[in-house]
Amino acid sequence: NAGVTQTPKFQVLKTGQSMTLQCAQDMNHEYMSWYRQDPGMGLRLIHYSVGAGITDQGEVPNGYNVSRSTTEDFPLRLLSAAPSQTSVYFCASSYRIRPYEQYFGPGTRLTVT
């Protein structure tokens, strides 16, 4: 089991560029989510999905898009990068019957200049 994988590990973007952060899990988890981690702010939920074809907004969704075409994959798209999106991004997944037990990926450190 690879668990939750994320690519890339590091990325530098210029303001206005777009990109997709990849996330995949091989545990057959129904629930997948994206968080951003900023100093002093904890982990804030961006978007989440409870199954293929179903997504919803979290606490800080603006500037980000998601889709879930398969159980395994949950990519996060930055439409037009802004310096305020400089952060560490984590993907997580869990079984719906145990939502408190989320498995996190290793993270993507994104810098927008």
Place this chain on the structure above:
Amino acid sequence: QQQVKQSPQSLIVQKGGISIINCAYENTAFDYFPWYQQFPGKGPALLIAIRPDVSEKKEGRFTISFNKSAKQFSLHIMDSQPGDSATYFCAASIHNTDKLIFGTGTRLQVFP
């Protein structure tokens, strides 16, 4: 109010001492209270979790104490070790949803 307030922001403890991290919440619709541990450069990992109908849960050196009437819960790390140095997040899951709300984190440093 879907917030979990965590304190302190940072904590320095000597090896062998007790580390205590506190969290408080307002929303009574929370139904599980997990703690996550994060080492530098890694994603958070579940450490221990408690339900609100239980006042205490212990796993090895880690104990969660839960006070339902005060809407507070805390993590105690007994006999703290340098290997426990990490950032700890409390969290709460919202009943009938899949969402977790995280506290702002506590950076624990244990010195030998």
